[in-house]
Amino acid sequence: MTRTSRATRASTTTTTPPSPGLLVVVVVLAIGMLIPVGYVIEATARIGLDELGALLLRPRVGELLTNTVLIVLLAVPLTIVLGVGSAWLVERTDLPGRRFFAVLCVAPLAIPSFVSSYGWASIVPSIQGLGGGLLVATLAYYPLVYLPALATLRGLNPSLEESARSLGLTEGAILLRVVIPQLRLAILGGxxxxxxxxxxxxxxxxxxRFDTFTTAIVVAYQSTFAGPSAASLGIVLALLSIIVLAIEATARGRARYAYVGSSSATQAQPIALGRFTPVAILSVTALGALATVVPMASVIRWSFAAKPDMLDGLWRALVDTSLLSLSGAVGAVLVALPIAWLATRHPSRLSKTLEGGYSIASSLPAIIVALALVTVTLNVAPAIYQTAATVTAAYVIIFLPRALVTLRAGLAQVPESLEEAARALGTPPLLARLRVTLPLLLPAIAAAGALVALGAANELTATLLLAPTGTRTLATQFWSAASSIDYPGAAPYAITLVLLSIPAVALLFAQTGSKAR
Incomplete structure (x- = not known):
């Protein structure tokens, strides 16, 4: 079996080499994507080690580092517990109303985190600090673990759990010793x-009012216009992102969890909750209510207090948001398609290296990307500083992984033999791709564009720093009103943002089911 697998792998990797044109395009795009990385390196050299040390040894930096590290160390485990726990309940147990709860658990993805924070703060004005940040972040982000865990659970071979059950293991032991290990990649990725x-x-x-490196960088940028203070904090934030990537890669290792043979035709038998059914219903209901109902109830309540003149800028903001989001989606798809093609059709160490460069650039926080583009445009291309082109570039860099992963999966499902058959019949290579591959890839292109557009519509930090003067997006208009404690004025923008997010979230949830079933 091992020899067969190796032979198969070898046959799939010894394909025709990529064209020089494709390589040139991918390399040029990779250089553009690495602008934020170059900014971090240049900022370090420009500041100098002595000045950088003086800036980073301030007590304020220690406070920011403590807050940032604590929120990550506390919120990530909580989101894992909530995400995996809720996925297991709706997929593996006889929980009443499983379909309803499956949708309820993913619903918070349609509510931008800053809208959720606004909803909680308007209900509980005293919410602040680490406790408030932990509450808002956990409720807003646990679906990012829930979705991959749900997809993995739906794709697991139930015979593994049945075998463990036949050996006398309890359901708790099966969850910990059989199910959780197979969720390792989903947990680490989420x-x-x-x-x-x-x-x-x-x-x-x-x-x-919970200060982290990102909030402090925005304040420093606004006061010193990307001066040494903002740059020094950005360097630390970039290093923290790289450390997180390294920890995840080390924890993931090379382990893969798969079973040999075809999947079982039967679904896993639901586990009877018995006397724990009321507790399970109450737990999932409370989670959905806290993450979705509470913030949206606050938003809807304030919307009734909005005056007609508060809606004057809503249409303009909707148009600007749609145009910028569309440009970001188109740009991300166009940039992701060449590297996705190279990685899928011509896998090699070079393609993996180039793909890794894209990933590193996109893993940096949006504020680093924005500061990098500010610096580059001011010094190299001042004509495009604070233009739609700069905002689009930021969206492409920030949200490229959404497009890349989706397009790569879509290309992997398109048989290359169809294109080869078309060429064998005399169709030129480019025309064969347009007639055969492109139509089959259109659903993946649409999904990739929708996911990028969703992120771009809700993006706040880079938009605040880079948007042209006079540009009004739903996120920036919401932030302008909400930060001025104009809750009624912010509510219409919040509701519109949520409504725009629902189709993309529904698409994500549908893909989770279709890929696994």
Whole structure:
């Protein structure tokens, strides 16, 4: 079996080499993607080690480091517990109303974290600090673990659990010794995404007065215009992101959990909760209520207090948001498609290296990307400083992984033999790709664009720093009103943001089911 697997792998990797044109395009795009990394290196050299040491040894930096590290260390395990626990309840037990609760648990993804923070702060004005940040972040981000855990549970071979059960293991032991190990990659991947979101979070934490590196960098930028203070804090934030990536990669290792043979035709038998059923229902209901109902109830309540003149800028903000989000989605798909093609159709060490460069650049927080583009445009291309082109570039860098992962999965499902058959019939290679591969890839392209557009519409930090003068997006208009304690004025923008997010979240949830079933 091992020899067969190796032979199969060898046959799939010894494909025709990529064209020089494709390599040039991918390398050029990779250089553009690495601008934020170059900014961090240049900022370190420009400041100098002595000045950098003086800036980083301030008590304020120690406080920011403590807050940032604590929120990551506390929130990530909590999101894992809530995400895996809720996924197990709705997928592996006889919980009444499982379909309803499955949707309820993913619903918080449709509510931007800064809107959730606004909802909680308007209900509980005293919420602030680490406790407030932990509450808001955990409730907003646990679906990022829930979705991959749910997809993995739906794809597991139930015979593994049945075998453990036949050996006399209790359901708790099966969960810990059989199910959880197979969720390792989903847990690590979800935890990584949550950690990177926490490092990059601005709006949710600034609203409840919880200071982290990102909130401090925005304040420093606004006061010193990307001076040494903002740059020094950005260096530390970038290093924290790299450390998180390294920890996840080390924990993941090379382990893979798979079973040999075809999947069982039968679904796993639901585990009877028995006397724990009321506790399970109460737990999942409380989680959904705290994460979704409470913040949205606050938003809807304030929307009734909004005056007609508060809606004057809503249409303009909706148009600007749609245009910028669309440009970011198109840009991300166009940038991701060449590297996805290279990684899928021409896998090699070079393609993995180039793909890794894309990933490193996109893992940096949005504030680092924004500061890098500010510096580059001011010094190299001042004509595009604070233009839609700069905002689009930021969206592409920040949200490229959403497009890349989706397109790579879509290309992997398109048989290359179809394209080869078309070429064998005399169709030129480019025309064969347009006639055969592109139509089959359109669903993946649409999904990738939708996911990027969702992130771009809700993006706050980079938009605040880079948007052209006079540009109004739903996120920035919401932030302008909410930060001025104009809760009624902020509510219409919050509701519109949520409504825009629902289709993309529904698409994510649908893909989770379709891929696994």
């Amino acid at each position: 935890g990584l995404i949550v950690a990177l979101h926490l490092l990059a979070e601005y709006g949710a934490f600034a609203f409840i």
